[in-house]
Amino acid sequence: MAKSDDCVRILQGLLVFGNVVIGMCGIALTAECIYFVSNPHGVYPLLKATENDDIYAAAWIGIFVGIALFALSILGIIGIIKSSRTLLLVYIILMLITFAFEMASCITAATHRDFLTPNVFLKQMLERYQKSEPANNNEVTKTWDELMLQNHCCGVLGPSDWQEYTSAFRLTHNDADYPWPRKCCVLDAQGLPVNLDGCKLGVPGYYNSNGCYDAISGPVNAHAWGVAWFGFAILCWTFCVLLGTMFYWSGIEY
Amino acid sequence: TMLPLLLLLLPVAHGIAELGYTPILTESPVLEGLTTASTFVLEQPRCIFEGYDNADIWLVVALDTAASAFNNSARPGTPETAFQDFPDSVHAYMTLNATLANYPCPKRAGDITVLRVGSETSCTQDAARPTCNGPLPGPGPYRVKFLALEGSEPVAETGWSAPITLRTAKSPSAISTTDSGHSGGMIALTTILSTLFAILLAGLVAMLVFWGSDSCGGSSTFSKPESVTVRRYNTHHVYDQPAAR
Numbered sequence: 001m002a003k004s005d006d007c008v009r010i011l012q013g014l015l016v017f018g019n020v021v022i023g024m025c026g027i028a029l030t031a032e033c034i035y036f037v038s039n040p041h042g043v044y045p046l047l048k049a050t051e052n053d054d055i056y057a058a059a060w061i062g063i064f065v066g067i068a069l070f071a072l073s074i075l076g077i078i079g080i081i082k083s084s085r086t087l088l089l090v091y092i093i094l095m096l097i098t099f100a101f102e103m104a105s106c107i108t109a110a111t112h113r114d115f116l117t118p119n120v121f122l123k124q125m126l127e128r129y130q131k132s133e134p135a136n137n138n139e140v141t142k143t144w145d146e147l148m149l150q151n152h153c154c155g156v157l158g159p160s161d162w163q164e165y166t167s168a169f170r171l172t173h174n175d176a177d178y179p180w181p182r183k184c185c186v187l188d189a190q191g192l193p194v195n196l197d198g199c200k201l202g203v204p205g206y207y208n209s210n211g212c213y214d215a216i217s218g219p220v221n222a223h224a225w226g227v228a229w230f231g232f233a234i235l236c237w238t239f240c241v242l243l244g245t246m247f248y249w250s251g252i253e254y
Numbered sequence: 255t256m257l258p259l260l261l262l263l264l265p266v267a268h269g270i271a272e273l274g275y276t277p278i279l280t281e282s283p284v285l286e287g288l289t290t291a292s293t294f295v296l297e298q299p300r301c302i303f304e305g306y307d308n309a310d311i312w313l314v315v316a317l318d319t320a321a322s323a324f325n326n327s328a329r330p331g332t333p334e335t336a337f338q339d340f341p342d343s344v345h346a347y348m349t350l351n352a353t354l355a356n357y358p359c360p361k362r363a364g365d366i367t368v369l370r371v372g373s374e375t376s377c378t379q380d381a382a383r384p385t386c387n388g389p390l391p392g393p394g395p396y397r398v399k400f401l402a403l404e405g406s407e408p409v410a411e412t413g414w415s416a417p418i419t420l421r422t423a424k425s426p427s428a429i430s431t432t433d434s435g436h437s438g439g440m441i442a443l444t445t446i447l448s449t450l451f452a453i454l455l456a457g458l459v460a461m462l463v464f465w466g467s468d469s470c471g472g473s474s475t476f477s478k479p480e481s482v483t484v485r486r487y488n489t490h491h492v493y494d495q496p497a498a499r
Contacts, residue, residue, distance in 0.1 A: 092461070096454055103447045110440035119431045126426035159286055166423045175291040176375050176389035200373070201295060202286025203366060209286060232443055239450045246457045250464065 011248055015080045018241035019073040025234045026069030032226055033062035041219035042146060045139040049124055050116070055220070058109035058227050065102045072098060076245065088249045095242055099235060106231040113224030118213045122156040131168035145183050153212035154184035159202065184208050270326060270408050275302045277398050277415040280368050289420050292389035293372030299400050299412065300367060301359035309402035309409055310353060315371060316346030318417045321397040326408045336384030341391060349387045393420040
């Protein structure tokens with residue numbers, strides 16, 4: 001039965017290798033999701049304001065799934081080397097539960113990414129920027145001010161957003177003095193417009209003419225696709241390893 | 255001799271020179287705020303009013319429908335041309351007073367020569383400032399022309415501009431946020447993952463159903479190393495004993 005022994009050894013080796021890869025990917029997934037949850041680009045308040053921040057829920061699930069994958073991969077390696085039916089059965093069932101959670105996380109991330117179109121942010125900005133009450137609008141205002149300052153942009157699609165639509169901003173700031181917010185102007189070191197008249201006229205060079213949507217959608221896309229597609233890749237690999245483990249399990253004598 | 259004298263006097267009596275210039279919105283540089291909801295930006299009338307060094311050059315802003323009815327003998331700074339009553343009782347107001355010194359000719363290259371109509375917000379309600387350059391009250395359309403006055407007498411005018419319509423802002427509730435479809439990537443991801451999960455569940459069920467039976471993979475059983483050696487030893491021993499007798 002030497003040939004069969006060799007086959008066993010090869011299968012064992014492959015499964016151990018597969019579990020090692022799963023363990024490493026689990027750690028990578030945890031690290032990636034912690035990075036996203038820590039919000040390095042500051043767009044979380046805007047997403048929270050859309051009341052559709054399930055992309056963050058998907059990242060949170062990803063953190064715990066990653067840790068679970070790492071732990072289960074160690075269990076799997078022990079179970080394969082010992083050829084223990086019970087250990088491998090526990091491994092398979094827990095892996096399936098983890099698979100289900102990770103699947104939920106990927107689908108959530110992908111679905112909610114599709115929801116975050118420019119119109120969603122445009123409507124939110126027009127209705128809530130510089131609106132004095134309720135108090136949670138201060139978060140939206142502060143986030144937009146920082147976004148426009150750091151990325152040298154204005155509005156979602158451009159400064160004309162403030163002209164094409166009425167807004168909460170327009171209620172408190174008249175059109176002649178503030179065709180668009182002061183933060184859209186090119187500012188000097190003290191935070192004052194370099195040329196206020198040039199900014200109000202819209203002279204190129206004295207105001208920010210691009211929209212901020214790219215600065216928002218860049219990080220959100222990276223976040224959503226990072227969680228969704230990396231998770232998808234891990235799940236495809238896990239699928240193969242689990243099938244191999246099931247086959248191995250069914251061949252163990254007890 | 256009287257006839258030539260009379261003919262000489264006639265043009266002097268009319269007095270207003272028709273300059274062949276039409277006011278236009280600024281074309282260069284391209285301005286984002288060329289027209290907003292209450293302001294618009296005109297090109298300055300450079301090199302147009304040459305020779306009228308002593309004249310005051312006024313901008314007349316009128317409703318499109320009232321432009322043709324405007325009388326050049328209207329005086330700036332009077333209730334008939336006050337900005338504050340525009341457009342209710344006043345259909346054309348006069349503002350942006352300037353002299354030729356404000357519009358030097360020729361224009362220096364690189365200079366942005368514009369007039370922003372509607373930029374003064376401090377005097378919109380101030381009746382003491384009838385020549386206020388206040389924000390326009392509606393989207394228009396409006397027509398403008400320049401009028402040069404010496405003392406109180408009009409001496410030169412440009413033509414009326416084309417009708418200028420300002421921007422109208424829509425309400426943000428008109429923005430639709432619900433018609434975004436699902437991207438192809440998301441649908442593919444969901445389908446593939448669901449299929450994989452279903453296969454795994456089927457495999458688990460198959461595993462548990464055939465637990466203990468040798469039907470699946472019985473010929474290539476992966477036995478534990480220790481038990482094989484013991485069984486072989488017993489078989490040999492049983493067969494050998496009777497033959498040895």
